[in-house]
Amino acid sequence: MVKTAILYASGMTKNTKRLAEYIAKRVDGDLFDLKEMTLIDVSNYETVVFGTGIHAGKPYKQVLGYVKANKKSLEGKDVKLFISCMYNDEKGKQQCAKVSKEFGIPDAVFFNKKEKEMNEDGFPASVDAFIARLRCLPY
C-alpha cells in the first residue's frame, strides 16, 4: 500500500496539530511532530504532507528547515503543504502563495476557522477536498 507521512509543527492553539491528526487518520498516515523530532526518514513514503501555522506571515522554522534540508529525499514524491492560519479570502491566498514559494512546494493550501463550510468533524470542508487529492488515498 502507498504510504503517507504527515510532518507538522504546531503552536499554542494546536490547530495545526489537530488538522495533521485528522489528515493522518483519514489516510492511515504516519504523523511526525517536527518540534519533537527532526531526523525523519521519508524515503519509504510516496506522499509527504507538511503542515505549519503562521506567525507574522512566517511559517514555523522547524517545518521550513526540514524541507530545505531534505529537498533531495523529497524528489519524485507527492509533496503537499497545508497552512493553518487566520487570514482567509484574498489575504489568505496571497499569504499562502508567498509561503508556498518559500517552501518550494507549489501544491499548498490554507485552512482556517472562518471557512463557511465545516464538515461533521468540525474541520473546514476544504480539508476533505485536500485529502481527496492525495496520491496515497487508500480508498
Ligand SMILES: Cc1cc2nc3c(=O)[nH]c(=O)nc-3n(C[C@H](O)[C@H](O)[C@H](O)COP(=O)(O)O)c2cc1C
Ligand atoms: C503571534 C501570532 C501571530 C500570528 N500571525 C498570523 C499571520 O501573520 N497570518 C495568519 O494568517 N495567521 C496568523 N496567526 C494565526 C495562526 O497562524 C493560526 O491561529 C494557526 O491556526 C495557529 O496554529 P497553531 O497554534 O497550531 O500553530 C498568528 C497567531 C499568533 C498567536
